[in-house]
């Protein structure tokens with residue numbers, strides 16, 4: 001007789017399905033929005049300088065140098081900065097520590113598909129608010145009596161940006177409602193809400209070093225908020241593991257923030273690539289949503305998204321697609337280097353010639 005050790009949650013939970021990470025060479029991987037450019041050479045130097053003595057000791061549990069560097073970069077107090085192993089871990093702490101309330105958490109239907117999974121994991125009461133017909137997001141659609149709102153800005157997977165004025169409207173509409181802005185993609189043309197922290201204590205901003213700072217492999221995420229909100233996250237974190245980031249990640253993160261020129265140049269190149277990719281995709285018959293992120297969200301005028309997705313895959317080009325209402329015809333394509341975008345476009349042309 002088999003014994004069941006699973007509990008009710010593990011049986012009913014529909015886990016988050018991350019983008020594929022195929023370990024095959026010669027693949028054009030445009031499915032998980034990593035940086036197409038490497039991290040700053042200063043980061044690589046810092047990694048090479050790590051020696052045995054650094055590794056045999058436990059890391060600084062407070063990640064003080066990294067938090068201070070990030071705080072200085074944004075001109076805020078170090079007590080307003082939290083770090084974790086990627087923004088996914090930071091967000092998990094946010095759901096557990098700040099969003100589990102008697103009243104509902106609201107977030108857009110369509111947004112980051114991990115949000116409902118965290119709600120299930122941490123027993124958070126939630127309601128999804130449909131985006132408007134054109135996928136835009138409006139502060140008036142969100143009930144001011146809710147406990148909290150979380151939204152990615154720019155939104156994922158649409159890439160649409162809510163200008164700072166819209167964020168301000170959310171904050172003004174309900175001073176007792178917490179607003180969490182997930183700014184994973186903010187560096188590709190958006191304006192961060194971090195400066196609004198000086199005026200609003202109902203704001204928490206989450207960012208990552210995985211995209212614009214090219215460190216997805218090291219797992220570094222950040223949260224910015226009032227010292228009270230950050231203290232709430234620290235309590236949750238300390239209960240799990242009081243050493244949130246390893247020695248290597250802390251050192252690399254510091255250098256990634258210090259090399260502002262490298263960062264600015266990588267962001268600029270991604271934005272340029274995105275704009276020319278968008279024009280070229282439109283010329284191939286795609287409707288391209290105006291993106292402020294390092295990916296584009298596109299739908300072909302006459303060929304189904306699923307067919308294009310599968311045909312690209314056969315040619316070794318991996319993009320992202322969801323079998324979900326409203327977006328099943330769309331593909332999300334990460335912006336690559338100029339060369340990668342050219343490779344994608346050539347493959348798309350030949351695929352479309354067959355499918356049309």
Ligand code: PMP
Pocket residue numbers: 085086087088089112152156182184207208209210216220221
């Ligand atoms: N938020 C959004 C909207 C994302 O798309 C992602 C990346 N999948 C994350 C957070 C998490 O990124 P990371 O854990 O690499 O920081």
